Amino acid sequence: MEAASHHLTRVISHGMGTEPVISDWPALTSAEVARVLQHYPDAGRPQRLEWHSPRPFSAACVMHTDAGEIFIKRHHVRVRDVAALAEEHRFVEHLYGNGLPVSTALRTAEGASALADEHWTYEVFRLAPGVDLYRDAMSWTPFSSGAHAHSAGRMLARLHQAAQGFDAPARAARPLISSFTIFSQDDAVRPLQAYIEQRPAIADYLAERPWRGEVAQHLLPFHDKLKPYLDEMVPLWTHNDWHASNLLWSDATPQAQAHTVLDFGLSNRTCALFDLATAIERNVIEWLSIPHRAEQLIHLDLLDAMLDGYGSLLPLSARRLQALAALLPLVHAEFALAELDYFHGVTHSQQNAALAYDAYFLGHAAWFNTPEGQRLLTHLHRRADALK
Incomplete structure (x- = not known):
């Protein structure tokens, strides 16, 4: 470095x-x-x-x-x-x-x-106006109240409304940028190969890994479930790091409202559902607690509040909720590869590179096959069924 x-x-x-x-x-x-x-x-x-x-x-x-x-x-x-x-x-x-x-x-x-x-x-x-309530919060820390989750969901819908008409192309291959170019295709293997070839550090890291078999085992079954919904993935520039710490708030109370949106470092042309799935992945699942416990890792009350807030401006149909559930296990995969590119190619941290590949790229998807992961996806499908 x-x-x-x-x-x-x-x-x-x-x-x-x-x-x-x-x-x-x-x-x-x-x-x-x-x-x-x-x-x-x-x-x-x-x-x-x-x-x-x-x-x-x-x-x-x-x-x-x-x-x-x-x-x-x-x-x-x-x-x-x-x-x-x-x-x-x-x-x-x-x-x-x-x-x-x-x-x-x-x-x-x-x-x-x-x-x-x-x-x-x-x-x-x-310095933007607002209270930096989550300034010291780690990534993947849940909202501290349902009101915060609801307001964050509504603000995300406002962002998606405001993003309309911004038609810049997707960003070039760089470290630490979210993208949705692999699993947004009918055939994910070819774009995955292209993604790796465009990033020599990833290609170098994977040279000794049986990555094709690992992808086939952990990721492609979820991609098969997503394919029927790819027509819902309408391209849109999005934030892609929607976490409570990237918002400033109206005050320091549990009833505080989202006031200012920060940090567009991961923004790119993805789609609204990708951004919403990222928001769920960032704020509802306690990934950092997985080594310590297997249960009580998800916050369904915060999920419902955030989706209610989002839906108050941009209603989510049953099909879009089903699409959201299908996308969620894959939403972190591409950014995990971007992190691998950064850790192996820029900071040369083998420990963090292994974490990005094993725990994030493969592990986050695999977690959705656990009872807690299935409980989260089932909850989204029940929300969808209630709208039919």
């Missing part, structure tokens, strides 16, 4: 399990942020660095300036270059123009929405 010698400070970060770890990426320093903000005429003069983000795939912080609170995020250029961030920023600007509460990227003096400096790429935002 490349790293500049003058960026040595590390912070405590969220790992891939329940325990915090030392961050992969050096923490942003006051001097570094000051140098970056010189390129942003609207950012103000830096006064003090307030906070470092614990998120693992990039480095981010809040800087207090004489123009207010500024959020700065830094990526390694192999993860995001200026062109990749510009794709995200154009989508966010489209959503903003259609009334969704999002924070648009500040522009440099040259009019760019991202800045390249050595092997780093930066993006800069005004």
Whole structure:
């Protein structure tokens, strides 16, 4: 992993399990942020660095300036270059123009929405309004109340309404981007092979693995169940990381409403049901608790609240609910491969690469054959049956 010698400070970060770890990426320093903000005429003069983000795939912080609170995020250029961030920023600007509460990227003096400096790429935002209730929550942490789940579902429907008309093509092959190009096809094997060939790090990792047999065992049976519903997968640019921690909230109570949508780093052209299935996968299933217990891993009350919130703006037919149930076991698979690409090709963590392949790519799908996984899918089918 490349790293500049003058960026040595590390912070405590969220790992891939329940325990915090030392961050992969050096923490942003006051001097570094000051140098970056010189390129942003609207950012103000830096006064003090307030906070470092614990998120693992990039480095981010809040800087207090004489123009207010500024959020700065830094990526390694192999993860995001200026062109990749510009794709995200154009989508966010489209959503903003259609009334969704999002924070648009500040522009440099040259009019760019991202800045390249050595092997780093930066993006800069005004701190968005709202309470960061889930700031310290790990991925796959459930909502803390049904009201939060309902409001998050309704906000996701608002995003899907606002995304209409954004017709940019799907993003190029990069690490850590969600996509829906493999299991959205009638024949998943050929696009899976193409996905791997476009990403040399994945091809290298899988060279010694019997991956074709593992995919046939764990994933293709679910794909067979999804195929009758592929006509419901209408292409749409989506968020693809709909977790409570990517929302800011109206207040700190259990009745708080979603106020601002954050973090479009995984956004891409997928479809509305893919985004909704991702929201279920992120907020309803306690994946990190699986090593410790086999039961009480799902929150059906939160699932119902989120679907009720979504359906209050975009009603879900019985067939779309059936399609959602068919998609859910596969929804994390493609991003798990993107994580494998990152861990094997960028950070060179064999432990995390194995986790991405065995636990996420294969294991998340296989979990849906367990009693808890089946209980979740049965619940969705019962919701669908109630509408017939």
